[in-house]
Amino acid sequence: MIKTEDLRTAVTDALKYIKKHKDVIDAEVFASWNDLITIRLNYTSDIPCNGVHEPKSIQSYGLGILATVKRGNRIEVGFGSVTNDLTKEGVLDALTKAKRNRVYDPDFKTLPDQIDKPAFKNYHDKSVMKIRSEETVDLGWKALDGALKALNDRGHRKSIIVGGDVTILRERMAIKTTKGIDDFDETTTLTANITVMIENKNVKGTGWSMGTHLATFKPEAAGREAAESAMRTIGGRKIKSGKHNVIFGNQPLTDIASNVLIPSLNLASVNASNTPFLGMLGQEIASRNLYIYDDGSIKGETGSKKITCEGVPTGRTDLIKNGTLVGFLANNYFARKFKNNLYHQIPRNGFRYSTNGRDYKNKAGISPTNVIIGGNKETTRDSLLKQVNNGIYIGRIWYTYAINGLAMGDFTSTIIADSFLIKGGKISSPLKPNTIRINTNIKHILNNIIGITKKKRSTLVWGSGEVVIAPEIAISNVQLDNIAGFLG
């Protein structure tokens, strides 16, 4: 395990060394150590299984240099990195690569400036940094225990599937630049995402727990929640194809946000002309009740960081305000390229994420942190149900994709769990899972909002890095189509 102090010393020594190179104009040195531990669950009551399938981890550390170099009349920029090496030789190697990998890119303006002060200090959990193998394995079994206890208490012992994982991400980084940025960050993230099925009842439920500290992390509660959710939907019914008023719960709203909406509110998508909101900055694109912003500085949220991977303190970036498009997620590169289109927002989303955290091998791209979705007039769930009156409560969707590309805004998805019919303003019978496909467009969702709940929940979906602090949201006239059920 590499200490943060080692990373800080490495970036300081590296910058001193780089400054001796006369051809280097500016440089950014980023060093990181990451460890991703995954405890994957696989319990099947009717098939031989392992329960906790495979406790595993991927670890890496190293250093990356982004340097601007003068070549004749023009400035060229290059990036190089080294793995498992924080020595002077490693720095020389990375710098040699950065020089070899240099290109002339007219859109690269300069490195980020020092801006404001970070909101956080020492917010990670030291006990997670010291966690032992046995303890990590135990967290996985706790999640399984929570699910099985809840199922057994209600007499469900056969036809059971419990899957998902407990994941622990430990990240350390330090950054120093010729523009005066000199900072570091340490984060610990814990997530439990559990799915329970009672196959012969054709029901599936999900539960999750997220946090930054071991003391408040409850994988067994995630297991229990998943089991209870599955049991609640026994006896599901099908519905007819057509346009329905629906409530999207926390998970489906997060799935739509992570796979369709947030990628469309990213300057890299603007750069590639791949967003349905091209040229619409300052225009009303949604119900006036809606706001969306990104904020990496919310205490206790798992998407929070002290600084970005470009050394900029995290903070709030407004995206949609009173239904109007007011901004895009940005890193330094795109913020400078599009500075006239941005209302001069500070680029607070420059991160170098890869599979196992903040990766020294990458240049900073654009990644969301915590995305908050809310309404100016928020309501309770009961009131939202009354507003919908007759419709569908959708609790979990799957495989949400912008089916004709992000620019068109069309998306499709299937309803796989945790869903109910709404009758007379109340939750009625469960909806049979895997029998409905959603076929709609993100602009339809944004412009047909019936209401938004005040109560929100931090939610993460498979394959996405950001946390969505999601309310439940009611939308009118969403196209739902019948499909075959499992083995149907």
Add this chain to the structure above:
Amino acid sequence: MKPRIEILDKLRPHVFKTLSTHYKSLDNCKYADLRLGISEFKSASSENGQSKDVTDDYDASFGVRVIAGEMSSWGFYGQSLGRNDLKIKKITSLIITGINIAYERAIANAKKKREFKKKADSLTAVRLAKIKVCQDTVPADFEIDPRKVSLQKVLKTSMNVSRQMKELDSSVLYTATGIRTGITRELFCSSEGANIDQALPLTQGVVYVAAQKGESSPEVCYDYIGDLRGWEIIEGKNCYNLSFLDFALERTKDTIELSGAEFLKTSKGEVVVVTDPHFNTLLVHEIVGHPTESDRILKMETAYAGRSWLYKSRDENQLGNRIASPLVNAFSDPTVMGYGYYKYDAEGTPASRINVIKDGILKTFLNGRENAAILGHEPNGSMRATTSAMAPIVRMTNTAFGPGKKNPKSIIKEVKDGYYIVSHRIPSISESRENFRISAKKVYKIENGKLVKLYRGGGIMANSKEFLMSIDAVGNDFKMFPIPNCGKGQPMQIMRVGNGGPTLRGKARLAGC
């Protein structure tokens, strides 16, 4: 000086010896294997003719799997490697540490499993099906060595292609290209005595183009060429028989044409659809490839990518049943060229062709050693991992619909009223892959055997079994295409696979905007 893949010549005996001897020193350690890989690569990207990025570098990592404990359980450890780690003394020490961590996890897991067994009787000790233990060396096969192509050439090609795409028409808003070429070499050693050294080249070109006419939404195209070969892929020896430039210009012309086309409307009911080999590449990937992966069969992916419509239980499943028209065949074959090519999988199992669907009947599933043991099947070598630092999972290989006998032109000509669905775009599949919606780049209306009108923003949706059963014509124009970005597992692993097929004719509902 960057490490070369030849460094493994020196490390190979030491890695094998370290694993074999250290494994024996651990109590109750039943099995261990190790993969150590290094890749050398060059890459470049550009936008609108402007350079954006170049890289000339290497990547190295290793991963260890251990089965240990009284009630045998898995433990895994993986990490990246730097230049200094690829020295005998250092790598020996890192491997020993890695085995120890994986072993510690396996022991802790086995202990817990035994405790839980009282309340969950399906918990069982890990058992691996037997395979032929191999020692082999598989060199990389290419015409033009990726390592001998200069970085400047890679960059200039990328810039030239994106510039020519941009200059094709004023409606082109944005173009981007990316090229990557290199070789990956991986050692596989196991406590059973496997000692395999396998090298695979990879060359890939990616194009992206956005075009807009009038006030309509921009039309966007993303596509790629590639194979496990050298630079000759970029020069035209690929599945399209087009140079990267010609491929990119063809995609750009299509995008320009589409940006002015009418949007397809969703149909109320089923229509006759003729799907081309490129579209069927994604179709077979989603409704045959994934649902025949045995981890889905055994419900291990329920929380992530879902189950399989082919298997409910030992007693209720589709093995031996008709799931498609008698004209339909499908196979998975890592021994033929394509993105799913290899000689040994990530468990050291020799690769072999698997007939998945024969004359419309489901025959078997893709598996690894553990799943084969649970199902009572022969291991068929379908385990892969994106890097050596990641745990292997079941993956489709070169998985495709088999060829038929009919001329594709006559398949269209016989259609009085229908649609021709050309080139895949984006999929959305239901939980057990029993239903799909897949978008196409182009949809043509067929009237009296002729293509009469082009539409954009369309595709098809259908229940998987109903579509497969509806197929009444299979073309003789079989092709295998690369899919570079199949996501699966936790943490997510992005894998390259080969998929393909011939022209097919069946019935589905049109899915429009």
